Amino acid sequence: MSTATKARESDASSGTERRLNMIEAINEALDVSMERDGDVVVMGEDVGYFGGVFRCTAGLQEKYGKTRVFDTPINECGIIAVAVGMGAYGLRPVPEIQFADYIYPGLDQLISEAARLRYRSAGEYIAPMTVRSPFGGGIFGGQTHSQSPEAIFAHVSGLKTVIPATPYDAKGLLISCIEDNDPVIFFEPKRIYNGPFSGYYDKPVQPWKKFDASIVPEGYYKIPLGKARLATEGEELTILAYGTMVHVVEAVCAEKGVEADIIDLRTIVPLDIEAIEESVKKTGRCLVVHEATRTAGFGAELSALVTERCFYHLEAPVERVTGFDTPYPHSLEWAYFPGPIRIGEAIDKILKD
Amino acid sequence: MADRPQGSAAQGDNRPTLSLHVPEPKFRPGDTVDFSHIDVPEAGNTPRPDETCDPATMRDMAFGLVRVLGDDNKAHGPWDPKLDPDTLRKMLGHMAMTRAFDERMFRGQRQGKTSFYMKCTGEEATSVSASMALAGDDMVFPSYRQQGILIQRGYPLIEMINQIYSNKGDKLKGRQLPIMYSSREHSFFTISGNLATQTPQAVGWAMASAMKGDSRIAATWVGEGSTAEGDFHSACTFATVYNAPVILNVINNQWAISSFSGFAGAERTTFAARALGYGLAGLRVDGNDALACYAAEQWAANRARANAGPTLIEFFTYRAEGHSTSDDPSGYRSAQERNEWPLGDPVTRLKDHLIAIGEWDEDRQEKMDLEAAEHVKKVTKEAEANGILGHGLHHPFRTMFEDVFEELPWHLREQSRQAIREREIKFPGGLDQ
Numbered sequence: 001m002s003t004a005t006k007a008r009e010s011d012a013s014s015g016t017e018r019r020l021n022m023i024e025a026i027n028e029a030l031d032v033s034m035e036r037d038g039d040v041v042v043m044g045e046d047v048g049y050f051g052g053v054f055r056c057t058a059g060l061q062e063k064y065g066k067t068r069v070f071d072t073p074i075n076e077c078g079i080i081a082v083a084v085g086m087g088a089y090g091l092r093p094v095p096e097i098q099f100a101d102y103i104y105p106g107l108d109q110l111i112s113e114a115a116r117l118r119y120r121s122a123g124e125y126i127a128p129m130t131v132r133s134p135f136g137g138g139i140f141g142g143q144t145h146s147q148s149p150e151a152i153f154a155h156v157s158g159l160k161t162v163i164p165a166t167p168y169d170a171k172g173l174l175i176s177c178i179e180d181n182d183p184v185i186f187f188e189p190k191r192i193y194n195g196p197f198s199g200y201y202d203k204p205v206q207p208w209k210k211f212d213a214s215i216v217p218e219g220y221y222k223i224p225l226g227k228a229r230l231a232t233e234g235e236e237l238t239i240l241a242y243g244t245m246v247h248v249v250e251a252v253c254a255e256k257g258v259e260a261d262i263i264d265l266r267t268i269v270p271l272d273i274e275a276i277e278e279s280v281k282k283t284g285r286c287l288v289v290h291e292a293t294r295t296a297g298f299g300a301e302l303s304a305l306v307t308e309r310c311f312y313h314l315e316a317p318v319e320r321v322t323g324f325d326t327p328y329p330h331s332l333e334w335a336y337f338p339g340p341i342r343i344g345e346a347i348d349k350i351l352k353d
Numbered sequence: 354m355a356d357r358p359q360g361s362a363a364q365g366d367n368r369p370t371l372s373l374h375v376p377e378p379k380f381r382p383g384d385t386v387d388f389s390h391i392d393v394p395e396a397g398n399t400p401r402p403d404e405t406c407d408p409a410t411m412r413d414m415a416f417g418l419v420r421v422l423g424d425d426n427k428a429h430g431p432w433d434p435k436l437d438p439d440t441l442r443k444m445l446g447h448m449a450m451t452r453a454f455d456e457r458m459f460r461g462q463r464q465g466k467t468s469f470y471m472k473c474t475g476e477e478a479t480s481v482s483a484s485m486a487l488a489g490d491d492m493v494f495p496s497y498r499q500q501g502i503l504i505q506r507g508y509p510l511i512e513m514i515n516q517i518y519s520n521k522g523d524k525l526k527g528r529q530l531p532i533m534y535s536s537r538e539h540s541f542f543t544i545s546g547n548l549a550t551q552t553p554q555a556v557g558w559a560m561a562s563a564m565k566g567d568s569r570i571a572a573t574w575v576g577e578g579s580t581a582e583g584d585f586h587s588a589c590t591f592a593t594v595y596n597a598p599v600i601l602n603v604i605n606n607q608w609a610i611s612s613f614s615g616f617a618g619a620e621r622t623t624f625a626a627r628a629l630g631y632g633l634a635g636l637r638v639d640g641n642d643a644l645a646c647y648a649a650e651q652w653a654a655n656r657a658r659a660n661a662g663p664t665l666i667e668f669f670t671y672r673a674e675g676h677s678t679s680d681d682p683s684g685y686r687s688a689q690e691r692n693e694w695p696l697g698d699p700v701t702r703l704k705d706h707l708i709a710i711g712e713w714d715e716d717r718q719e720k721m722d723l724e725a726a727e728h729v730k731k732v733t734k735e736a737e738a739n740g741i742l743g744h745g746l747h748h749p750f751r752t753m754f755e756d757v758f759e760e761l762p763w764h765l766r767e768q769s770r771q772a773i774r775e776r777e778i779k780f781p782g783g784l785d786q
Binding site for chain 2: 041067068072073075077078081082083084085086088089090091105108109112113117118119120121122123124125126157158160180181182226269270271273
């Protein structure tokens with residue numbers, strides 16, 4: 001587990017260092033990968049000339065041409081399917097699904113095809129593709145622009161699922177995903193594209209530039225898949241989170257004065273089980289936090305794993321804080337969101353016993 | 354009763370009553386079959402458009418039927434590919450081999466040597482002849498009834514049988530349902546089993562080939578029933594948008610298990626006509642006419658190679674046997690259909706053509722059929738030495754966990770250890786791992 005890239009606010013004035021938001025970091029990962037490997041191609045709705053609705057592919061078409069960065073029909077099944085075909089040819093496609101909520105028409109191509117090619121052909125054909133997709137809520141996106149469907153993909157054998165929480169990680173992880181020879185779902189927490197989120201929607205957003213995790217080196221570097229990041233270190237409890245929720249739990253812990261091991265999982269498949277076990281055995285208390293709906297969410301898997309592996313070290317039952325089992329409501333978005341109150345209560349409960 | 358908004362007029366007001374149409378095939382078991390409603394134009398009567406033409410100028414092709422072999426068993430008209438007798442004999446040989454292979458494998462399934470098999474009887478030309486019109490390194494994305502392509506491309510029969518038996522010789526490690534072959538060496542994509550998924554993948558491969566300035570094209574095969582899948586719409590859309598060098602072969606064999614082609618829209622229009630809405634070139638072809646199949650595929654291949662665009666070809670044919678060994682067609686269609694099929698049998702028609710032009714005779718045919726059957730029998734024996742399904746000669750146990758990912762993650766390592774432990778409990782001290 002790496003402690004090198006904490007997302008805490010920076011005290012030092014690091015004037016010479018480059019600070020990027022997550023969009024710029026993702027853009028740079030794509031740029032670096034395309035520069036290094038002529039087989040990397042980027043496609044998706046509005047990603048070409050326009051540069052993507054969130055600007056993640058800005059400038060790439062101009063730099064690499066229309067045959068390597070191009071718009072696609074509004075057809076997610078087709079986007080994933082042609083990426084499978086391109087992968088079979090020998091390319092390394094990086095399709096974008098404009099919102100994770102739109103990925104469902106492509107599910108059969110992901111689950112039955114991309115995820116199974118290597119297995120069913122005994123390695124003759126592989127799907128070395130990275131499906132990028134903004135996910136998560138907190139942007140008043142309503143039920144069709146807010147979902148967190150990571151558990152669906154974690155459930156599929158043959159898929160890797162990666163979720164960055166900082167600009168530094170986003171770049172290093174995305175480069176690893178693109179170089180990976182297995183299909184990867186790369187979910188970008190769009191709430192934190194421009195700055196980490198404290199969970200207080202009524203407070204102004206702090207831009208990434210104020211945080212050291214926005215220090216992004218130029219050029220090529222990788223963060224391995226399957227290695228978690230220790231966001232903060234503490235003895236009182238372990239909090240497992242990823243994406244936006246890493247920052248929310250950090251803020252809650254800071255506010256409550258709770259010293260927690262906050263583990264940013266970074267990739268949920270493959271999972272850094274060693275980091276989880278090590279921490280929970282140390283603290284004896286574990287909270288699992290995600291924004292997605294609760295029932296059969298990835299938190300259920302995490303809770304089960306911790307219980308199976310660390311039961312005799314636990315001082316309290318594993319708690320889950322999640323979104324509610326409703327569609328993501330538009331006007332009541334912040335009632336759905338697992339914010340500081342829900343997290344704070346769970347922490348109190350775990351620490352009480 | 355349906356819920357109605359308050360205040361809405363009750364049924365029986367002066368609007369007409371609606372009724373739902375549920376398609377029904379013309380003939381069911383026991384019915385006398387009369388196919389006279391099927392329009393069969395005379396061979397040679399269909400014009401052959403320029404390969405690079407604008408699809409709008411060849412709309413009629415989607416409603417006609419390209420036919421070369423006439424009732425006189427001679428080749429007619431502009432679609433005659435004018436193949437030399439050696440090539441025709443080769444084509445006949447591949448088709449005869451495909452049929453002999455199907456017979457033996459079907460029997461093997463009935464004898465309990467494997468779980469499942471699918472014949473392509475009556476459809477041999479749609480894979481063998483079409484495949485012959487492609488280059489050997491053009492990439493094919495087949496459905497599950499194109500064994501003729503592998504046989505035409507020289508894939509060893511023993512590899513096919515090993516796969517069908519899921520035995521220790523199966524290079525797919527016994528993971529796939531029988532007949533779901535894969536051979537990268539023969540530019541043959543791994544068969545899915547989920548229907549029509551291969552069609553947009555073929556388009557993607559073709560796009561990649563064009564992106565890279567390659568010269569190879571892609572071709573895919575899909576049943577008429579599966580054209581109803583959204584994936585087929587994806588394929589047509591991407592193919593036309595990017596002018597991909599791809600051929601979309603629709604095998605209209607009239608039946609999707611027990612559902613006749615009407616459930617994919619055949620009561621209203623042809624499958625070739627699907628091309629028109631997308632601006633694709635569309636051809637409708639006598640799928641039991643080996644020369645027409647070759648000529649149509651060649652036309653489409655030339656068009657793709659000239660960067661002139663994709664083609665959708667409907668091969669109009671008939672599934673002479675059941676869907677698979679798990680199917681009994683006598684339960685839903687008239688047994689007379691096969692014999693009454695107005696386009697005959699593709700193997701017989703090609704054989705009769707070769708005889709008609711003085712390049713073949715019944716004795717040689719009989720000898721060839723016998724040799725094919727003997728060869729398949731011999732190779733089957735060789736394959737059986739590697740084991741048959743369920744008799745222990747399968748791949749080592751640990752291979753079950755390989756190839757899920759390139760590298761084995763911790764959770765699969767743990768599960769693999771568990772599986773091996775279970776095996777040791779069940780077979781103490783024995784068997785391969």
